[in-house]
Amino acid sequence: MARVVVIGAGILGLATAYNLAKRGVRDVLVVDRTYLCGGASGRNGGGVRAQFSSEINIRLMRESIAICRDFATEMKINVWFRQGGYLFLTRTAARARELEENVALQNRCGLPTRMVDAAEMRKIVPELATEGVRAASFNPGDGVVFPWPFVWGYARAATDLGVTIKPFTEVVGFETRNGRITGVRLRPTRLSPLDASDEVLPAGDAFTEECNEVVICAGAWSPKVAELLGVALPNKPHRHEICATEPLKPWLGPLVADLTDGLYFSQSMRGEIVGGVAVDPVPEGINQQSSRRFLTTYARALVGAVPTMAGVRVLRQWAGCYDLTPDGGPIVGRVPDPSNLTLACGFMGHGFMMAPVMGRLLAEHVDTGETSDLFARWSLDRFARGDLVHENMIIG
Amino acid sequence: MTAKAMLCRCEDVTLDEVMEALEAGHRDIESVKRYTGFGTGWCQGKQCVVACARILAKATGRAPELPITPRPPLHPVALGVLASLGDAEEG
Ligand SMILES: Cc1cc2nc3c(=O)[nH]c(=O)nc-3n(C[C@H](O)[C@H](O)[C@H](O)COP(=O)(O)OP(=O)(O)OC[C@H]3O[C@@H](n4cnc5c(N)ncnc54)[C@H](O)[C@@H]3O)c2cc1C
Numbered sequence: 001m002a003r004v005v006v007i008g009a010g011i012l013g014l015a016t017a018y019n020l021a022k023r024g025v026r027d028v029l030v031v032d033r034t035y036l037c038g039g040a041s042g043r044n045g046g047g048v049r050a051q052f053s054s055e056i057n058i059r060l061m062r063e064s065i066a067i068c069r070d071f072a073t074e075m076k077i078n079v080w081f082r083q084g085g086y087l088f089l090t091r092t093a094a095r096a097r098e099l100e101e102n103v104a105l106q107n108r109c110g111l112p113t114r115m116v117d118a119a120e121m122r123k124i125v126p127e128l129a130t131e132g133v134r135a136a137s138f139n140p141g142d143g144v145v146f147p148w149p150f151v152w153g154y155a156r157a158a159t160d161l162g163v164t165i166k167p168f169t170e171v172v173g174f175e176t177r178n179g180r181i182t183g184v185r186l187r188p189t190r191l192s193p194l195d196a197s198d199e200v201l202p203a204g205d206a207f208t209e210e211c212n213e214v215v216i217c218a219g220a221w222s223p224k225v226a227e228l229l230g231v232a233l234p235n236k237p238h239r240h241e242i243c244a245t246e247p248l249k250p251w252l253g254p255l256v257a258d259l260t261d262g263l264y265f266s267q268s269m270r271g272e273i274v275g276g277v278a279v280d281p282v283p284e285g286i287n288q289q290s291s292r293r294f295l296t297t298y299a300r301a302l303v304g305a306v307p308t309m310a311g312v313r314v315l316r317q318w319a320g321c322y323d324l325t326p327d328g329g330p331i332v333g334r335v336p337d338p339s340n341l342t343l344a345c346g347f348m349g350h351g352f353m354m355a356p357v358m359g360r361l362l363a364e365h366v367d368t369g370e371t372s373d374l375f376a377r378w379s380l381d382r383f384a385r386g387d388l389v390h391e392n393m394i395i396g
Numbered sequence: 397m398t399a400k401a402m403l404c405r406c407e408d409v410t411l412d413e414v415m416e417a418l419e420a421g422h423r424d425i426e427s428v429k430r431y432t433g434f435g436t437g438w439c440q441g442k443q444c445v446v447a448c449a450r451i452l453a454k455a456t457g458r459a460p461e462l463p464i465t466p467r468p469p470l471h472p473v474a475l476g477v478l479a480s481l482g483d484a485e486e487g
Contacts, residue, residue, distance in 0.1 A: 037430040148430050156420075167427070191426070193461075246438065246472060290468050292484040299478035310476030316440060316467040 002029040002164075004213040004366060005184045007171050007225055010041035011147070011352050012344055013217035014154035014165075015359025016366070021161035023367050028163045029209065033170035033189055033200055037151050039219050041352060043288070043320030045242055045274055046150075047255050047266065048353040049086045049142035050111055053102045053392045056374065058109045060357050065141060067356035075153035079145045080269035085254035086142035087116075087124055088393070089133050095259055096135035098392055103137050113139040124253060127306045144255055144266050147352060154359075172206055174214075174229055181229070181338050183208040198286045213366055215342045220286055220321035222331075222345035231335060234383055235346045238324045239282040240396055241294040243317035245309075247271030256305070262396040263301040273312065277301045278396045290317045322349045322396070327382075329389035332358070333365060333375035342366055343380060349396050403451075404444035406437020414448055418455050425452055425461045435464055438472070 004020060006013045009032035017030045032038065048068055050061035068081050090096050099115070106113040116138045118130040124138060155165055166186075173185035188204035218225045220237035227233075248271050255266035262278025277298040279291070295317055303310045325331060325346040334342050344362050347354055365375055382388060399412040409432045417431040425448065428434070434448055435441030445463050453460040 035424060035427040035430070038426070042430055148433070152431060168424075191424070245475070292468075292481075295469070295478050296481045296483050299475045299481075303475050303479045310479065311474055313472035313474050314469060314478065315438065315472050316436065317469070318465075318467055 001027065001210040003027040003211065004029070004215065005209060005211045006030040006215045006217055007184075008032060008039065008216070008218040008221070009036050009155070009165055009167060010039045010217060010219050011151055011154065011355040012041075012219070012347070012358060013215070014151060014158055015355045016215060016217060016344065016362045017163045017165075018154050018158040018161065019359045019363030020367060021158055021163050023363055025363070025367055026162065028158075029211075030158070030163060030165045031169040031171060031186060032167045034191065035167050036155055036165075037148055039221070040320040040323070041147060041151050041219075043242070043318055044147055044352050045264065045266065045276065046145045046147045046268070046352065047086070047142075047264070048081075048145055049139065049255070051086055051088060051102065051106060051113055051137060051139050051142060051393055053098065053105070054390060055105060055109060056377065056389075057391060058106055058111065061353060062109070062111070064353055064355075064357040065143070068143070068145060071150070071153065071356070075157050077149050077153040077156070079150045079153060081143060081145045082269055083141055083143035084252070084266070085124070085138055085140040087121065087254040087256045088137045089256065089258045089260070090135050091132050091258070091260040093134060099135050099137050099259070102393060106139070111139055112141065113137055125256060125306075127251070127308050128256070129305055129307060138254065142255065144268065146268060146270070150352075168203065170200060171225055171228070175208060176229070176338055179337050180340050181211065181214050183210045184214060196289055198288070213340050213342070215344060215362065215366060217344045219345060219347075219351070220323040222323065222343070226343070229338060229341065231341070233331065233343070233345070233380070234326050235331065236324050237286045237321040239287045239319055240276060240322050240349060241279065241290060241317060241319040242274065242276040243295065243298065243314050244268075244272040244274045245312045246315050248273065248312065257395050258301075258305065259393075259395070261301055263298070263305060264395050265302060272315070273309070275302065276396065286321055288319045288321065290319050323347055323351065327388035328391040328394055330354075330378055331380050332362070332378040333371060333380075335380055348394055350394070403447050404432075404434035404437065406439050407433045407435075409434040409444070411451070414451055418452070423452070423456055425449055425464055428452060429464050440467060
């Protein structure tokens with residue numbers, strides 16, 4: 001019998017489980033239908049920033065960045081965290097005004113973000129082609145991490161504190177009584193070899209794990225899991241592709257993100273240039289296939305922004321899913337029915353960076369049962385009430 | 397093979413490190429890839445996947461697994477070349 005079953009061993013599920021165990025909650029079980037890093041947490045760009053347009057996100061991300069800074073010491077693992085800043089660009093007048101307002105808000109929240117002109121842009125990234133860029137903002141404290149060790153760090157620290165992590169174990173149903181979940185139906189899985197679909201194969205009989213609390217941290221799969229409980233979520237999976245070049249000597253300080261076409265690129269500590277671009281339309285549903293159209297779109301955008309990149313070779317491309325909500329805000333906290341279910345999904349394309357702080361807040365919420373103002377603001381019923389949140393600093 | 401034998405030369409992954417991944421409980425090739433980083437460098441696994449699959453098969457007593465999900469492009473391609481190509485439909 002588990003006190004808490006966390007569904008999904010991505011960064012958010014693992015951070016939540018780790019923080020639950022740290023608070024002294026015993027018998028925490030994390031299950032995942034495939035391997036660790038199989039979802040978006042193993043497929044993202046590792047960007048970590050506090051430049052947002054809403055005060056909530058700015059303040060949360062300040063805390064997350066502080067956790068990233070201490071992560072290696074606390075978790076005893078190198079996550080290749082590098083604070084080279086984020087340079088946001090925009091090519092339209094309307095976006096430029098928004099960017100200025102966002103910088104003013106970030107300053108009121110204590111961030112040193114500043115607007116930079118073309119000359120300063122070229123100082124920060126000498127290779128950048130700046131014509132056509134209307135405005136840019138720079139926060140030197142933003143940065144990048146290598147996602148894989150970050151996931152392993154939480155997994156190992158959680159295991160050390162007594163958390164059980166079961167990969168290749170899929171949630172296929174629930175048992176409920178009187179408006180509460182009493183058990184989770186689990187089935188062992190294996191990957192279907194070289195199959196492009198999202199299906200996994202059964203690898204044993206289903207069994208029931210009794211539990212007191214359930215947390216859904218299933219990222220882009222969350223609507224499917226919640227549906228098993230009759231809970232309808234408005235999120236939609238949206239494929240995003242990304243690629244890495246051959247490793248280069250360090251030359252690129254910040255992550256550069258163009259809010260106009262969704263181009264972003266940064267240099268990892270391994271030397272590769274890692275980046276992506278918005279591609280429209282994308283196939284519906286969960287889809288983690290790479291396309292050639294992405295590669296050509298990205299190459300044109302990147303070579304346009306940094307002409308010297310033309311000679312650099314792409315080594316690998318891959319894809320994952322963003323978890324999009326109608327208003328760009330996440331869906332977090334308990335629902336009325338079933339009463340022992342907590343949701344934590346809808347983190348768009350910035351859920352990795354949010355996980356360090358959200359894991360803490362979620363563990364507190366699940367453990368104490370108390371709802372903070374933040375969780376009230378981000379609750380599922382805001383869509384029914386029409387009380388939406390706003391965020392315009394979204395990449396891609 | 398000695399413990400320091402280099403299994404993945406692009407990413408400097410040694411036999412030791414793969415054994416450590418097995419000790420940490422990983423029993424499938426996708427997990428071991430993400431735990432050690434093997435197969436993600438210049439040659440994209442063309443040299444190391446077989447060796448790692450063998451070690452895993454020996455440790456688990458199961459038949460060797462099929463290769464890790466292959467990541468395009470097959471060979472490194474310059475961004476300038478890609479930028480000059482037209483857009484394909486999905487695929
Ligand atoms: C290309 C790309 C680039 C990105 N770049 C960034 C970035 O730079 N910075 C950033 O902060 N974020 C970025 N993101 C977003 C970020 O990756 C996600 O927001 C984050 O990883 C979500 O974490 P998660 O733990 O909630 O979900 P996931 O990591 O997706 O984990 C969900 C897990 O649930 C499991 N699951 C699903 N269904 C079931 C079931 N029925 N039973 C059991 N388990 C189940 C899945 O197997 C999966 O492992 C990017 C995303 C993509 C795709």
